[in-house]
Amino acid sequence: MPETMKSWHQEAFGLDNLLLSERPIPSVGEGEILVRVRAASLNYRDRLVVDGQLLPVLPEMPFTPVSDFAGEVVEIGETVKRVRVGDRVAGNFWTEWLDGPAPLEMINHAASLGGPYQGALAEYVKIPASVAVRIPAGLSFEEASTLPVAALTAWHALAETNPARPGDIVLVQGTGGVSLFGLQFAKELGARVIATSRSSEKLDRIAALGAWKTINSIEAAPWDERAQELTNGAGVNHILEVIGGSNLTSSAIAVAPEGTISLIGFLESGNFSLSSVPLMLKRARIQGVSVGHRASFERMVRFVEERSIHPVIDEIFSFDEVPKAFRRLEQGAFGKIVVSLEGQSRDRRSS
Ligand SMILES: NC(=O)c1ccc[n+]([C@@H]2O[C@H](COP(=O)([O-])OP(=O)(O)OC[C@H]3O[C@@H](n4cnc5c(N)ncnc54)[C@H](OP(=O)(O)O)[C@@H]3O)[C@@H](O)[C@H]2O)c1
Incomplete structure (x- = not known):
């Protein structure tokens, strides 16, 4: 040695x-x-x-x-x-x-x-x-x-706390480490995955990995409207929130009744301000995730x-x-x- x-x-x-x-x-x-x-x-x-x-x-x-x-x-x-x-x-x-x-x-x-x-x-x-x-x-x-770190964070959010169920819709944001593991795990757990990205080229690649639907978060801003359309107004059951800041407003709109927003990242900002009543009416959960x-x-x-x-x-x-x-x-x-x-x-x- x-x-x-x-x-x-x-x-x-x-x-x-x-x-x-x-x-x-x-x-x-x-x-x-x-x-x-x-x-x-x-x-x-x-x-x-x-x-x-x-x-x-x-x-x-x-x-x-x-x-x-x-x-x-x-x-x-x-x-x-x-x-x-x-x-x-x-x-x-x-x-x-x-x-x-x-x-x-x-x-x-x-x-x-x-x-x-x-x-x-x-x-x-x-x-x-x-x-x-x-x-x-x-x-x-x-x-x-x-x-x-990246895989365990996505796993812990989707499989250990408020697990994604077969038939659920899961939304992942951007095409970084946490989100791509989120896509892979959610699919294997039987969920359909909506992926957002700022890049159309990356969206083609995430579609090839098996995303059910994709949203260009710049062209379709605010992306929550498109998420609502894609789910026929039902909303998304579980969102992996990696962007933070003002993006939380879109996640709060896009989340389904009884749905979960896993608070993971702060790529835009670590601070946010939200209107609480719509989340209360939906009985939605925001859960902090820490690997x-x-x-x-x-x-x-x-x-x-x-x-x-x-x-x-x-x-x-x-x-x-x-x-x-x-x-x-x-x-x-x-x-x-x-x-x-x-x-x-x-x-x-x-x-
Ligand atoms: N809570 C925890 O336990 C935990 C664990 C791991 C990571 N995190 C946090 O989660 C976040 C993501 O981590 P990661 O490792 O997946 O990151 P990453 O691999 O660096 O991926 C970041 C991706 O997000 C998108 N992006 C980057 N900046 C953005 C911005 N300002 N607005 C919108 N989209 C942006 C880009 O995708 P597109 O180009 O496709 O848009 C980029 O490829 C970070 O804040 C990280 O600190 C937290």
Whole structure:
């Protein structure tokens, strides 16, 4: 086992301060494991964390960002029983949320991988054994690296809390990671999916992935009118709200009686103002979603295996291309951006 590893880390916030260099490989203590990272994937939050935003508890410097990874276990600490050397694993984002109700630490964002805890843009990452989750057998490390945040968020919203039922209509917004997993899971749960995007070209691609109907959210603004037409006035049973801000007004209009809006993202804004009476009359629910717990992750892994679901990857970058990968994320990817620790950059957009 070498003593040092290549690692991206920052001494100060900002993407320009993210540097690649040799760092010591973390030593493993009781209850911990060391994972050789084979692939990592980027989330919108990773860029906010790199820039020193989002987290009320700032990470300690030097800090290695990025929450999502997949790799193989190379060392286990004393007393570790649930994981063995050689296992192919990912890590549950919330380190203290393993099942059931969420602990208070979560509300202060104080216990999550990739900020404030050290993240995975390194050849090796140390995590508590308790958060390790076996990755689906049929997925490559690159595919599996996309599951911990984006996929689990969509899964937790659609399958664990107010689950989508066969025949329901689910609406996903934009064509990023959470929304494309939302499409894939909703379809497999028997729902029909309406997808919105600002791009007609991306709408063609999401239709090819099985969306029932699509709405160009710029040409058909406000998109809620078109959603009402497509559902013959019945509305949408479950909306994955990833845009936030004024977009919530459209979601509140488009949601069906007894329907659910899963509050997930804030791409436009983290603040909104809504007229409450129409939502009361519809007896609609707005539920906050905050990724998910380990038990939910494990159920999702079984579902992904049973249904042979393959994550949609926009582009794979090599380990020395991390700043380029972050810039691709800013441009609005179709699906997930992956950093491979093994190959050269490959474009999956045409596959
Ligand atoms: N609550 C949670 O647990 C949780 C978990 C994961 C993510 N999130 C949040 O959910 C949001 C989406 O995350 P993601 O990882 O799916 O993002 P992403 O992969 O970066 O995807 C963003 C997509 O949304 C669309 N978009 C971007 N900016 C927009 C804007 N201002 N207005 C309208 N559409 C916009 C674009 O699609 P088109 O070009 O097709 O329009 C873009 O491809 C983020 O705010 C993220 O922080 C929350």
